[in-house]
Amino acid sequence: MPLKIDVAIAKTNKYASRESGDTVEIVERPGGGISIILADGQGSGRAAKTLSLLVTAKVSALLKEGVRDGASARAANDFLFAMRNGQVSATLDILSVDLKTGTVVITRNSETACYIRTDDGREVSAGVERPLGIHPRTRPWAAEVPIGPRVRVILVSDGITNSGRRTGLPPLDLTTISANAGRQATAADIADLVLGEAIARDTKKPADDMSVVVLTLPEHQQTTLVRRMGAEVPLP
Amino acid sequence: MPLKIDVAIAKTNKYASRESGDTVEIVERPGGGISIILADGQGSGRAAKTLSLLVTAKVSALLKEGVRDGASARAANDFLFAMRNGQVSATLDILSVDLKTGTVVITRNSETACYIRTDDGREVSAGVERPLGIHPRTRPWAAEVPIGPRVRVILVSDGITNSGRRTGLPPLDLTTISANAGRQATAADIADLVLGEAIARDTKKPADDMSVVVLTLPEHQQTTLVRRMGAEVPLP
Numbered sequence: 001m002p003l004k005i006d007v008a009i010a011k012t013n014k015y016a017s018r019e020s021g022d023t024v025e026i027v028e029r030p031g032g033g034i035s036i037i038l039a040d041g042q043g044s045g046r047a048a049k050t051l052s053l054l055v056t057a058k059v060s061a062l063l064k065e066g067v068r069d070g071a072s073a074r075a076a077n078d079f080l081f082a083m084r085n086g087q088v089s090a091t092l093d094i095l096s097v098d099l100k101t102g103t104v105v106i107t108r109n110s111e112t113a114c115y116i117r118t119d120d121g122r123e124v125s126a127g128v129e130r131p132l133g134i135h136p137r138t139r140p141w142a143a144e145v146p147i148g149p150r151v152r153v154i155l156v157s158d159g160i161t162n163s164g165r166r167t168g169l170p171p172l173d174l175t176t177i178s179a180n181a182g183r184q185a186t187a188a189d190i191a192d193l194v195l196g197e198a199i200a201r202d203t204k205k206p207a208d209d210m211s212v213v214v215l216t217l218p219e220h221q222q223t224t225l226v227r228r229m230g231a232e233v234p235l236p
Numbered sequence: 237m238p239l240k241i242d243v244a245i246a247k248t249n250k251y252a253s254r255e256s257g258d259t260v261e262i263v264e265r266p267g268g269g270i271s272i273i274l275a276d277g278q279g280s281g282r283a284a285k286t287l288s289l290l291v292t293a294k295v296s297a298l299l300k301e302g303v304r305d306g307a308s309a310r311a312a313n314d315f316l317f318a319m320r321n322g323q324v325s326a327t328l329d330i331l332s333v334d335l336k337t338g339t340v341v342i343t344r345n346s347e348t349a350c351y352i353r354t355d356d357g358r359e360v361s362a363g364v365e366r367p368l369g370i371h372p373r374t375r376p377w378a379a380e381v382p383i384g385p386r387v388r389v390i391l392v393s394d395g396i397t398n399s400g401r402r403t404g405l406p407p408l409d410l411t412t413i414s415a416n417a418g419r420q421a422t423a424a425d426i427a428d429l430v431l432g433e434a435i436a437r438d439t440k441k442p443a444d445d446m447s448v449v450v451l452t453l454p455e456h457q458q459t460t461l462v463r464r465m466g467a468e469v470p471l472p
Contacts, residue, residue: 002470002471002472003470003471004468004469004470004471005467005468005469005470005471006466006467006468007466007467007468008464008465008466009463009464009465009466010462010463010464011462011463011464012460012461012462012463013461020463023264024465025263025264026262026465026467027261028259028261028289030286030289033469034467034469050266053264053266053300057297057300057301060296061293061297064289064293065293097469099471187466188464188466191464195462199460204460206460220470222470224248224435224440224442225248225249225470225471225472226246226247226248226431226470227245227246227247227248227256227467227468227469227470228244228245228246228247228424228427228466228467228468229244229245229260229262229465229466229467229468230242230243230244230245230423230424230464230465230466230467231241231242231243231262231270231463231464231465231466232240232241232242232243232463232464232465233240233241233270233333233463234238234239234240234241234456234458234461234462234463235238235239235240235241235335235461236238236461
């Protein structure tokens, strides 16, 4: 049976903060497939937001020109380093479903946890790489797994990983949440579970901006193929 | 009660065509709010896709730099005219929820129907403007309506408007579909209704690429504000 790319993003701001320093963008790849870009700007509030917008805008422009993911991450590092003289940093995660190669590609300059399950059920342990903007020749960590119905990826910003730290809880465990979500869980189900858990661990007052990106590749039986996208932004 | 920006996009390809010539992109506005960009490249298949990607990429890059919508549309025209010597055209619709001005802004270089309902229930009749790329000084048509819970906007590509033409049906009527959808309909409900109707009118074999973009602004009661985005891409 053919597969469906199913991507969901859920985000919330640091408690009592008007602006999230995390930015997430979805772009169409010119060769087929989609990419999701997650950037977390250093600090919080307005300055962090501008920074993460700058990074996602640069990466999305390059991806849309057909530039490969690793080169786009390197370019974003050099750009940020040049523009801000190595004074500010941002983390970057790129999650791509590349229909040319038939693979899911994860490219990261980030130290937060992430969850990657391959089609044969193996869990890839995510490498850690330093963030963008601080060093002149920073390289990303990358993983590539073949497309298949059991593939599942969860990327989070550090506000999720560090939730519950103030109250001394152990780090949030994405593997357990994924296992509890069950086989049929949609990307949106899993994103809501992860974000809900993180908010609860911070006793409903997020200590930092929180973002979660989830990819699943379920089978589908549509005859007329319909693509859907949606966005919900509650205003204060 | 506070409002929620609710946006949905539904798309399908021309029957037996691998690629859609329509591209839709969602971007975050640096001043607050979001914009949806819909471009329909002349023709169909690969060339039309590249063209519409080029237009949305240009417009999204400008919007993310804070450039106003009308100036972005003008720039996209001049860019396309310069790059392709006035030989190819593309239609462009930009739908923005601008939190700085508290308004919904619709900017169009397109001749297809669209549906705009203001908060006081008035229906704005959409103006027609020539597409991008053919003339050196093309300007967009624009409308601006205050944000409010009854606002509803439906934008479509010409594959939707022209559905049923082969079998001699009258043009698809967005006003009737919107009325039938009822008060509580979400953006996703309305997008599915419009696309479903258009596919049915083409007897399940779309004669052209079809895209629909819907905006509603319902009230919400969330205490922890969670933003959500999602994308579903069924593969053949």
